[in-house]
Structures are given as structure tokens and as C-alpha cells.
Amino acid sequence: MTEYILPHVVAHEEERLARLARMLDPQLRLRLQQLGVGPGWKCLELGAGNGSISEWLAGQVGPEGEVVVSDIDTKFIDRLADAGLDVRRIDATRDPLGEGYDLICGRAFLHHIPQRRDVLARIRDALRPGGFVLVEEPDFHSVFAEENLAMRAFWEGFVAWAANQSIDYFVGRRLGLWLTELGFEAVDLRGETILSEGGSAISAFWKLTFEELSGPILASGMVAQADFDEAMRLFDTPGHWNWQCSFLIAAGQKPAS
């Protein structure tokens, strides 16, 4: 099994995934609508987390469509079987994905996976001719706009620490080239950057993420304790607007023949 730094057994992970979904679902739903997802489509979501996007997709494709919702750990998506979704445990790097999909989507999972470009090739092979891929991933360029020196030092140390764990926090920008190289057509890459005020629900998501990771981050010595403490304080401070990473969405269509 691929190593994953924030497995579902970590305390508060269900809450963290719910906060992530609330933050990012509106943009992803909009892009899925722009692709034309609708009645009768056969869809697969990889690395689905709490499955909020698949739940929404099921409403779009209707009873004549099909939604396979998957994750390497199905703990937070098992409940969706009762709603008629096809719940599967899929390691995107090696388990069979199925075939003939109109759409395969996933968010915030490729940056954790060293074989991330190979996963895109696997997605291409599992789509029907003319089917669509849509993946959303972070690109942390925007956090370096931070003007508070302690917070900026925190981000620099965190991103460096992540790179040592084989996490690519700049994967967002690479998706367009990879999809083109893999033969996708009509490739599009765009996204959003959300700034969040200290004390807001979004800042709380980031604070929770770093609190879950605080042990290994601080033990690495790549983030100083004082910078970590100041960053956590700013995530709680009304009036301080926190930069966060950009989330970029790449879409492409498998050639019809």
C-alpha cells in the first residue's frame, strides 16, 4: 500500500476532510457542470475522502447513470452504499479502476502519490474514447506572498519538509503538460486562491492540518517551534488574512478514436 501521511485513523481526520470539502466543493462542482456531466454518465472518483463530490455527482447522473466512489480507505464513504453508489477500495497506483467511464475525477490526492503521472495514464486507459478527466491539485506558489515573516518562514519550512516526504506541493502547474503528453485533447488548467481571515472556518482547516502534522514537522527541524507557534496564532487571529495554496483544476478529453 502507498504510504499516506494523513491516514483516516488520525484524530480529527473526518472533521478535516469535511472542512476541505466545504472549502473546495463549489469550485469543483462548477467545473464539472461546465464539462457537461449529466444524466446517464458513468463516473469514477479516486481518493474521494468523505465522498461529498460523488454524492453530488450521483444527483447529476440520475438513476440511469453510475457513480463509483473510491479511496484507499473507504471508512468515510462506506455510508454512500446505502444511497446507491458503488463504493470501492482502490489504490489509484495499482488496483484495477474499471473501464468505459465518461468521467474520472479526483481532488487533492495526486500530490501525495509519487507515481502521480502514471496515475493519470491509468485514468486515460480507464476512460471511454471521448471521456473526460478532471483533477484538482494544490500549487503552493501563492503562500510565498505572505508578508508576515514568521508565517512565511513557516510555509517555507513546511513545503521543504513535504518535499522530503515525496509530496509535490507544486504539482498543480504540472498537470497541463502531463495531460497533453498523455494524449488528452482540449486540456484546460485553471484554479482559485482563497485567502482566509484568522479564526474563520478555512483558517481552522489549515490549523487542524498542521496540528495533525506537528510531530513530524517539528521533529524534522525544518520549521522552528517559534514560527510554528506564531503561524498557529495567526490562523486564529481575526484581522490577519492568511494566504493559502492555490487549487488548480486540470481537465482534458480522451480522443474519440
Ligand SMILES: C[S@@+](CC[C@H](N)C(=O)[O-])C[C@H]1O[C@@H](n2cnc3c(N)ncnc32)[C@H](O)[C@@H]1O
Ligand atoms: C487530502 S485527502 C482529499 C480527499 C478528497 N478528495 C477531498 O478533496 O475532499 C487525500 C485522499 O486521498 C486518499 N489517498 C491517499 N493515497 C491514495 C492512493 N494511493 N489511492 C487512492 N486514494 C489515496 C486518502 O485516503 C484521502 O482520502
